[in-house]
Amino acid sequence: MGSEEQDELPLIFIHRLPQFNLPPIFTSRLQTLFRLIDPASQSHSHSEESLSVVRAQLCLDPAPLHSQTLDLLPSLQCVVATSSGVDHIDLAECHRRRIAVANAGPAFAADVAEYAVALLIDVLRRLSASHRYVCAGLWPLNGDYSLGSKNLTIRDSIHDSIRNFCKIDTNL
The missing domain is CATH 3.40.50.720 (NAD(P)-binding Rossmann-like Domain)
Incomplete structure (x- = not known):
């Protein structure tokens, strides 16, 4: 220009x-x-x-x-x-x-909610920790990494909107 x-x-x-x-x-x-x-x-x-x-x-x-x-x-x-x-x-x-x-107002609100649910699932199931375990080469040495087994239940008035928006199974 x-x-x-x-x-x-x-x-x-x-x-x-x-x-x-x-x-x-x-x-x-x-x-x-x-x-x-x-x-x-x-x-x-x-x-x-x-x-x-x-x-x-x-x-x-x-x-x-x-x-x-x-x-x-x-x-x-x-x-x-x-x-x-x-x-x-x-x-x-x-x-x-x-x-x-x-x-920006609520432009990113849906993204934030989706990331929050994803982080919650990650923490409850210990997915990132298991990824680090495998990447560190510990799987052949120590065997399987125990994933978390917590059930995720979303309640209150936002239950349906979060579940439908994020398309998650509430019984992980």
């Missing part, structure tokens, strides 16, 4: 902790759509003039967003958080400045 075409792209302010590195594939994909201002990046420079025209900010969890950061961006209209929660964002200050705040 040429310099003139790049200058036409909207500016996005990346708000993140310095130790939270963006995956290169994520950065390169964003750079095809936006000009990125990333103050946490060592190789990135920006001017006060460029900050004054930023209208959108990408807030990567868990970087706290306070009024001091918002003061740097007088034209800011939208904050997009990559997390499901927004407790790290000063919502009262954003509301006062009429800045819209969006987040």
Whole structure:
């Protein structure tokens, strides 16, 4: 993309902790759509003039967003958080400045529930431990690894939705 075409792209302010590195594939994909201002990046420079025209900010969890950061961006209209929660964002200050705040919301809730059930099964049946046992070469020496034999019973109002969603047998 040429310099003139790049200058036409909207500016996005990346708000993140310095130790939270963006995956290169994520950065390169964003750079095809936006000009990125990333103050946490060592190789990135920006001017006060460029900050004054930023209208959108990408807030990567868990970087706290306070009024001091918002003061740097007088034209800011939208904050997009990559997390499901927004407790790290000063919502009262954003509301006062009429800045819209969006987040991932429940986008990953189903995945989290599925992983939680899978981890529970893994722990109860000791699947990861048995995998390590076999990989360490202990199976020919010590014989079979005893898997757990706990029954998994899911109760309460979420019973049917979890069982149907995860498609698990409740009597493992």
